[in-house]
Amino acid sequence: GDTPHVRFVVCRETAKRCAHNIGVSGMTIGVALGGLILMPVKFIGSIGYIFFVACVAAVVVSLTLMPSILLVFYGFFRHETDFAAPWRWIQSKFKGDRETNRSEADEPVTARDRGLMNDSTPAKPVGSRALLLDHAQSTGAERVNMGSASFMAHSAAYSDVEKDLKNVDPMGSANVAESAAFDAKLRAQQYDSWWFKIGLFSYRHPWPVIIAVLAFGAPFFWLTSQIEVNFDLFQQVPTDSPHAKTLKYILNNIGHGQAAPFYITMDTGRAGTITLNASNTASAHVFERAVALSIHLNAHVSQGLERFNSFAVVEGIPCDVFMADFFYEKSADYRVLWNNTVDATGRAGIIRLTVDFDPFSADANAFLNKLNAGIQSFDTQGAFEIGLMGASSTSWAIMQKVMDLFPLQIGITFAIIFVLIALVFRSVFVPFRMVLTVSYTVAVSLGAGVLMFQYDWSHAAWTEMKGVTSYAWTVPIFAFSLLCALALDYDVFLLTRLVEMHEHGYAADAAMAKAVWRTGRIISFAGIIMAVSFGSMVFSDIIMLNQFGFICAFAVMLDT
Structure with a gap:
């Protein structure tokens, strides 16, 4: 029947069946995307907050507004879309209506039913209208005599529906025949479905499937271990933007390092001052450590260094405070150098490093790594605090901090997901399996990106990638969170349907095959x-978006 009460019952039961799936998916996706909150960079953390709030809002809307929309537009949603109808219409023009309109219900399915159902499996598809109404018309004695675990599960799950259907829509013989034909057609569609066959094959031949999947992923696992990141500015802005063109013009015409040098800062605080007064012991100590720092850093980063400007080094020769005082009195050039590298109060000084390459390119990454290693290994003996600034040093520092915390983000995200899935499904094996499958998808996808972007074999066809030898550093961070969310969403969707089929009394192989059949088309599309x-x-003129789009598209196709 199509009465207001029937509509309400149908929408209510639909919401009940979907609530578990929506809630679990929303929680896991929120955790995966919200993991970005752990990052100390505000723009990354704010994106994590937005994603988390959006997931919560989506769950609330799905559990409240969507059932209302289904109820209001019940007449539209109650009709199942038949994608094969246009094809059957075309066939009818060539083969005749009699052959093409032959009902699939006429096909024998009983033998195949016996192969997929055990004694505790319902004889009709679970949840079908005929099954519910048969139960509704059974007497109490008949229910006791049936006594199967399958029937008891159905009775508990559908007691409210049976009561409503019995009150509002008594079963007629015409409806029984119509429902039986529908059930037979549904079974025929099930057995002819590729998703059903894939699910059944995977269950009956698990080891060949596992070996094939791992063999496919093994090369990508190795590639993922070779991943490299950089902070190349030109990968993060449109290649033909006015900003990029202007910066390239400056770098090419003024000189790479001359346009944007790096600076080593020395802050003496209360330890002393940088002066030319040799009689002041504290100042002499500060000057002596500044000379030692200049020599130390010059040795660490000599390769790629075009010019090293320091008040403690004159024409490449280290000088003590006496020599510096002499040069200050006799050389106008040294006075200019002193005034440009030492604060008027003597509390701070800088060393200017000019490189012979683009300081905003990926080459600066290796240079700054060496420079930072030199800074960390130097003992100032309390004379001053050392800092690094200028050119792309800020981007490099952000990248280093975020990448250092990346393993922590992965660990915390997986740990929270593990606990949530274990509590929801009351199993220890299920969250282990889910974490492994999600890790597989993420690792293989990042490995595919390494193959695409860190090697030049594709540059001939994809000219925009010419010169690209690594990831933009933000790509793995965002890709991990998004790919975890997508993989978990599909996994939870399939797993909840599998659990539902098992609770309805289907054998393990039948539950697996039916779960894949029910969800396969939705997940794939x-x-x-x-x-x-x-x-x-990938059609964007921003290389960072090209990389992100390729990885996500590859991961989604792999996961479906």
């Missing part, structure tokens, strides 16, 4: 849509 959406970013 959703994956294709998302792959197209993410894949469109």
